[in-house]
Amino acid sequence: MKKDKILNLEIKYLLWVLLLCPFLVSATDNFIKYFYDFIQSNVNTRIFILQQGMKPGEQLPLTTPPQSYLKNSPRYILLKTLEELGKMPVGDKRQTALYIPQSNKLYWNWLKNCKSVSFIAPAVSGMVMIDGLPAAYCNADFYGYESYTLRTTKQLPQSKQEICNNAKTKGFSHVIIIDTDPNQNVVTQEISCYK
Structure with missing residues (x-):
């Protein structure tokens, strides 16, 4: 009887893990993708600013708005x-x-x-x-x-x-x-x- 309860409990946990796994993989994949896109956008912005002849830390001039x-x-x-x-x-x-x-x-x-x-x-x-x-x-x-x-x-x-x-x-x-x-x-x- 005790063995059946343990087996049922293990099956329930296994089912929960199988149900949550695709969600966790998808959420992790989305996080990595958006984080990568954010970093890439940040780097592209910094390259653009440097190409304008600005030095790191220098503020964008207000006379040339985006x-x-x-x-x-x-x-x-x-x-x-x-x-x-x-x-x-x-x-x-x-x-x-x-x-x-x-x-x-x-x-x-x-x-x-x-x-x-x-x-x-x-x-x-x-x-x-x-x-x-x-x-x-x-x-x-x-x-x-x-x-x-x-x-x-x-x-x-x-x-x-x-x-x-x-x-x-x-x-x-x-x-x-x-x-x-x-x-x-x-x-x-x-x-x-x-x-």
């Missing part, structure tokens, strides 16, 4: 471009689609989570994006992507005619292409698909 650095950032300019497109009249938006080629690393590498990047342009601009699925290497098996045929190969460069043909099959008469030049400057081009 906002001035932000306004010259290529991603900030890209975000502002998308916001400006969001101000288009609704009637024009219904006829116009966005196309952002995957060669535009400024856009497609915006977030670490490759599954989420496709949603930035439509969310900020309020416009439809054509050929806006994540890259082939991105394991996009949720977020609603299962409704689409996902990429299996790298996106190939497309001519304006190919982009227009794709847009016309979806009912759009105009396409705004958002790309970058070799210096990572944002370049937009509007094309009419019915010339």
Whole structure:
């Protein structure tokens, strides 16, 4: 009888350990990841400050606020471009689609989570994006992507005619292409698909 109680008690402890183990492993993994990201961000900030010609311990000058650095950032300019497109009249938006080629690393590498990047342009601009699925290497098996045929190969460069043909099959008469030049400057081009 006493042996059965000890055995039952050991099984209960074993079950608790088995239930808690995945939680503890996950919590530890998350802690390490966020701690590592924090340290990496801290080091990057210190490198940036040193690159500005400042000495360790010297305070950032108040005459050059971080906002001035932000306004010259290529991603900030890209975000502002998308916001400006969001101000288009609704009637024009219904006829116009966005196309952002995957060669535009400024856009497609915006977030670490490759599954989420496709949603930035439509969310900020309020416009439809054509050929806006994540890259082939991105394991996009949720977020609603299962409704689409996902990429299996790298996106190939497309001519304006190919982009227009794709847009016309979806009912759009105009396409705004958002790309970058070799210096990572944002370049937009509007094309009419019915010339």
